[in-house]
Amino acid sequence: MSADDWRPGATLEVLRARAGLMRRIREFFDARDVLEVETPVLGHAGSSDVHLDSLSLGARTMNGDERLWLQTSPEYHMKRLLAAGSGPIFQLSRVFRDNEAGRRHNIEFTMLEWYRPGFELEALIQEVVTLIETVLDRSLPAVRLQPYRALFITHLSVDPLMDGPETLSALRALAAQHSGADTDDWSRDDCCDLLMSLVIEPLLGREGLDVVMDYPASQAALARRHIDHDGAMVAARFEVYLEGVELANGFDELTDADEQQARFEADNQARLALGKPLVEADQRLIAALRAGMPQGCGVALGVDRLVMLALGIDDIDRAMAFGTARC
Numbered sequence: 504m505s506a507d508d509w510r511p512g513a514t515l516e517v518l519r520a521r522a523g524l525m526r527r528i529r530e531f532f533d534a535r536d537v538l539e540v541e542t543p544v545l546g547h548a549g550s551s552d553v554h555l556d557s558l559s560l561g562a563r564t565m566n567g568d569e570r571l572w573l574q575t576s577p578e579y580h581m582k583r584l585l586a587a588g589s590g591p592i593f594q595l596s597r598v599f600r601d602n603e604a605g606r607r608h609n610i611e612f613t614m615l616e617w618y619r620p621g622f623e624l625e626a627l628i629q630e631v632v633t634l635i636e637t638v639l640d641r642s643l644p645a646v647r648l649q650p651y652r653a654l655f656i657t658h659l660s661v662d663p664l665m666d667g668p669e670t671l672s673a674l675r676a677l678a679a680q681h682s683g684a685d686t687d688d689w690s691r692d693d694c695c696d697l698l699m700s701l702v703i704e705p706l707l708g709r710e711g712l713d714v715v716m717d718y719p720a721s722q723a724a725l726a727r728r729h730i731d732h733d734g735a736m737v738a739a740r741f742e743v744y745l746e747g748v749e750l751a752n753g754f755d756e757l758t759d760a761d762e763q764q765a766r767f768e769a770d771n772q773a774r775l776a777l778g779k780p781l782v783e784a785d786q787r788l789i790a791a792l793r794a795g796m797p798q799g800c801g802v803a804l805g806v807d808r809l810v811m812l813a814l815g816i817d818d819i820d821r822a823m824a825f826g827t828a829r830c
Contacts (some may be wrong), residue, residue: 508828508829509734509750509829510818510829511824511825511828512729512818512820512821512822512824512825512826513820513821513822513823513824514821517814517816517821517822518824520810520813521814521822521823524638524809524810524813525595525806527637527638528550528615528638528767528806529595530635531633531634531637531638532617533595535591536591537591537592537617537619538589538590538591538592538593539592539593539594539595540581540584540589540592540593540594541594541596541603542574542577542580542581542584542594542596543574543580544573544574544596544597544598544599545560545562545571545572545573545574545575546568546572546579546580546785547571547783547785547787548572548579548783548785548786548787548788549572549574549575549782549783550574550575550576550782551631551767551770551771551774551782551784552575552724552770552782553754553770553773553774553775553777553779554696555575555600556600556601556602556779556797557561557572557575557599557600557601557782558572558573558599558600558601558610559571559572559573560573566721570783572714572782572783573598573599574596574598574599575598575599576596576614576616576803577594577596577614577616577805578616578725578801579787579788581594581616581618581786581801582618582756582791582801583787583791583794584789585618585620585791585796585797585799586791586792586794586795586796586797587791588828590620591617591618591619591620592617592618593616593617593618594615594616594617595612595613595614595615595806596614596615596616597612597613597614597615598611598612598613598614599611600612604672604827605819606817606818606819607748607808607819608819608822609807609819609823609826609827610721610827611644611827611830612805612806612807612819612823613805613806613807613823614803614804615799615803615804615805615806615809616802617802618799618800618801618803619799619800619801620797620798620799620800621797621798621799622764623755623800623801624739624741624755624800626800627697627753627800627801627802628648628714628741628743628753629803630803631743631751631753632646632712632743634804635698635712635743635745635750636811637807638809638813639812639813643711643712643745644710644711645710645711645712646711646712646713646714647710647712647713647714648714648716649707649710649713649714649715649716650716650731651663651715651716651718651719651737651826652718652731652737653719653732654703654715655695655698656703658703658706659677659698659702659703661673661674661677662671663691663695664719664733664737666737670691671691671694671741673696673764674689674691674694674698675687675689675694677694677695677698678693678694678698680703681697681698681701681702682697684697684706691719691721692719692721692722695719695722704744704747704749705708705747706747707744707747708744708745708747708748709746709747709748709797711745711825712743712744712745713743713744713745714741714742714744715741715742715743715744716740716741716742717731717737717739718737718740718742719737719738720735720736720737720738720806722738722740723738723739723740723757723766724738724754724755724757725757725763725766726738726739726741726754726755726756726757727739727754727755727757727758729755729758738754739754739755740748740752740753740754740755741753742786743804745812745819746812748808748811748812749805749808750804750805750808750809750812751802751803751804751805752802752803753800753801753802753803754800754801754802755800756796756798756799756800756801758791758792758796758797758798759792760789760790760792760793762786763789763792764784764789767784767785767789768784770782773785776800780785807819807822807823808822809824810823
């Protein structure tokens with residue numbers, strides 16, 4: 504710790520500009536009659552997603568000593584509100600993900616999440632584009648829809664959705680080539696995630712805004728799955744990139760309680776196989792889905808990264824008052 508570590512990472516000018524951008528976000532949704540909500544930072548369940556590391560703590564509650572989870576996203580609680588009849592909602596929420604460090608990552612960060620009952624993915628994508636243009640106060644020169652599969656074929660000459668040992672061998676060889684790691688026992692998703700991060704993502708959003716569509720079905724998370732025009736089962740989700748930065752992740756939301764329960768169980772089995780701790784599944788979300796959550800779409804957007812792009816900042820520590828290193 505240095506003598507100046509007490510100071511904020513962002514200048515006061517940046518903090519004032521950030522506050523103005525947050526007002527702009529709220530005005531955007533207020534004009535569209537989308538209700539702002541607040542949900543708990545702590546919950547009895549965490550995210551079982553194998554790609555996320557949740558933080559938890561012991562707490563003394565009215566029920567005695569309990570383990571509570573710092574939320575990686577307000578998703579579960581917001582979906583319970585949708586099932587209760589809230590209609591369209593949004594939230595600017597503080598969320599927590601362990602093992603997140605770097606110029607674009609912080610363990611604690613601000614997420615904008617919103618849900619649109621009755622929307623199809625195309626309508627939500629257009630709303631995301633409009634929001635980004637509103638916050639940045641400029642029009643984007645182009646918006647391109649980029650199928651996940653086509654990106655791998657174009658930039659790596661491999662079809663990630665093809666089954667068979669040949670495809671897996673090719674993906675492992677490419678992952679080893681670009682990372683220098685021993686990838687002999689890596690899964691298809693391990694290889695695809697690394698190649699997406701190291702090879703493809705830096706190329707996205709350089710000439711406008713790129714929307715990556717139709718991820719592998721194994722990467723559906725909490726999205727529905729559907730058959731693409733080539734006959735492959737894919738996830739009904741998208742990710743948005745601008746200037747090489749991943750900004751948002753949207754889903755055609757899963758509403759089937761039994762499928763959601765099965766995914767929670769499969770996630771925890773995968774966590775066990777990787778030596779990761781089990782995460783308590785959200786049974787209240789399952790109950791909400793059984794009660795009937797309306798069909799619709801939702802999206803989560805990293806506010807700190809959007810602030811960085813709006814203000815020309817290249818380090819997340821300088822886009823917020825106190826990053827993890829200063830807290």
